[in-house]
Amino acid sequence: MTSPFEPGWRERAARARNAEPAPPLADRLEAPAQAPLAVSPAGDPTARHFFLTSRGLGRAVRWLTFEDLVEAALAPDAFADAVARASGLYLREDWRGGLAWTHASALVRAMSEGHANVIRPEAASTNWCKPWHVAAIAAVGAPGLPPPPSQVLLGLPAAAGTILKNCSALPTYVIPQDDAPEAGVQGPVLVQTRLQGPELRVHVLDGAAFGVRIAPAGADYRRDGSAPFRPAPVPRDLVRDLARVAAREGLRFCGADVIETADGPVLIEVNPMPGYHAFEKAYAPDTPITDALYASLSGKGGPA
Numbered sequence: 001m002t003s004p005f006e007p008g009w010r011e012r013a014a015r016a017r018n019a020e021p022a023p024p025l026a027d028r029l030e031a032p033a034q035a036p037l038a039v040s041p042a043g044d045p046t047a048r049h050f051f052l053t054s055r056g057l058g059r060a061v062r063w064l065t066f067e068d069l070v071e072a073a074l075a076p077d078a079f080a081d082a083v084a085r086a087s088g089l090y091l092r093e094d095w096r097g098g099l100a101w102t103h104a105s106a107l108v109r110a111m112s113e114g115h116a117n118v119i120r121p122e123a124a125s126t127n128w129c130k131p132w133h134v135a136a137i138a139a140v141g142a143p144g145l146p147p148p149p150s151q152v153l154l155g156l157p158a159a160a161g162t163i164l165k166n167c168s169a170l171p172t173y174v175i176p177q178d179d180a181p182e183a184g185v186q187g188p189v190l191v192q193t194r195l196q197g198p199e200l201r202v203h204v205l206d207g208a209a210f211g212v213r214i215a216p217a218g219a220d221y222r223r224d225g226s227a228p229f230r231p232a233p234v235p236r237d238l239v240r241d242l243a244r245v246a247a248r249e250g251l252r253f254c255g256a257d258v259i260e261t262a263d264g265p266v267l268i269e270v271n272p273m274p275g276y277h278a279f280e281k282a283y284a285p286d287t288p289i290t291d292a293l294y295a296s297l298s299g300k301g302g303p304a
Contacts, residue, residue, distance in 0.1 A: 005166045008173035008223070019043025025073050028063040029082070035060035036297035037086035039108055041094045041101075042067040049277035050090060053290045061294070062086065066094050066104040076107060083111045088297025091120035092273055117297060119205075121272035124250025128169040130190045130269070137267055140248050142241035145267045148195055148259075154187035163219055165190040174220040194219065195266055200258040202234050203276050204246050205292050209234040212279045229282035238265060245270055253293070255279075 022028060022042040028051070036054070040047035042065040054061040064082060068074040074082075083089060089112050094101045112118050126136040137147040152167065164175040167190050176194065199214040199221070213232035218224025234242075238258070245267065246254050255274025259266045280289045 004164065004175050004179075005170075005172040008171075012171045019045060020048070022048065022063065022065050022067075025068060028065075031055075031060035031062050033062075033082065033085040034087050035062050036088045036090065036294060037062045037064065037082060038090040038092070039064045039066075039083070039112075040092035041065060044092050046275045046277045047090070047092050049280070050290055050293060053287050054294050057287070059294055059298075066101060066108065069104040069107065070100045079108075080111045083108070083115065086115075086297075087299050088117040089115050089119070090293065090297055091118060093121055117299065119253045119293065119297065122250035124248075125270075125272040126249065127269060127272050130165055130167050130169075133269060134190075134192075136248065137245060137270070140241075140245050142244055142267075144237055145241040145245070145258075145265055148266050148268060149193040151191050152188050153191050154189075159191075161194050162191050163194045165192065173223045176219045195259040195261050197259050197261045199268075200232060200234070200260055200265070201229075201279055202238070202242055202256045202258060203254070203274060203279065203289055204239075204242050204251075204256060205253045205289070206296055207239075207243050208292055209239040209242065210279075210283075210289050210292070212282045229279060231282050242267075242270075252296070 020043065038047045038050050038061070040063075044065075047063060051061055051063040062082065064074070064079060069076065069079055091108065091112055093109070094105045109120075112120065126133040131150065131152050134147045134150045137145075160177060162177045164177060166172045167188055177191075199216060201212045201214060203210045211232040211234040212229045214221055214229055215227040216224060217226055242256050242258075245256070246252075249270055249272065251270070251272050253274070255271040255276060257268040257271070259268060276289045280287055283289075
């Protein structure tokens with residue numbers, strides 16, 4: 001048996017390793033120490049988008065990376081001081097693995113613990129275990145926003161008309177049941193009903209919602225492509241229910257994946273560290289998600 005998720009994991013990990021590097025440290029720390037601060041891996045495209053977009057709009061913003069610690073470009077005490085003095089902290093964690101990156105991630109998370117204005121994945125989020133996440137969504141009890149029918153199987157066969165998902169938070173791709181290897185799957189595997197309908201990606205930040213409609217060309221638009229993303233209004237009842245789920249997950253900022261079926265919306269998952277930059281392009285030339293993030297992190301919007 002083999003894992004059908006491994007090729008997707010390897011592809012996405014390679015893409016992260018080959019991402020465009022961050023600007024020089026002095027350039028990233030040019031703004032005053034009290035400016036909002038992003039902390040991420042150097043190749044993180046979402047942190048890059050937040051930093052460059054905010055700076056391009058004339059806003060004071062700073063950016064530190066885990067590489068600054070690992071490669072000794074900045075002493076731990078100086079890094080901690082930068083975190084403490086920032087008006088707000090936008091923390092995007094490292095999932096690449098390896099001892100050096102794990103140590104750096106642990107230090108940065110500890111540095112952020114006492115900050116009064118932090119946007120980051122929280123320990124309360126259940127998304128690191130997909131089956132538990134489905135159960136947590138159902139437990140919120142939002143009747144107008146159920147999760148999809150799901151079960152965990154050890155290998156195959158799975159029923160026709162289903163999709164297979166990795167049970168953990170490692171970034172992979174969704175696999176249609178028809179594409180699963182005949183020899184079986186190294187389990188456990190999360191199996192869900194394959195739902196029909198357009199997808200609505202909703203970024204929720206401190207109760208505000210930003211919707212983008214997606215018409216996928218296959219089971220996973222990240223791999224299979226889609227029609228161009230389009231801004232989409234988010235119904236008030238859906239905003240309310242998504243805010244409830246985000247609160248249950250302990251998240252100020254999240255990306256919710258909703259399928260708009262003929263029987264109503266179904267909540268697929270709530271991503272605690274959304275790569276919002278790809279979706280904000282649908283609003284070009286406007287940058288509403290970056291604007292809202294910056295306002296919250298500068299103390300001019302949302303909790304501080």
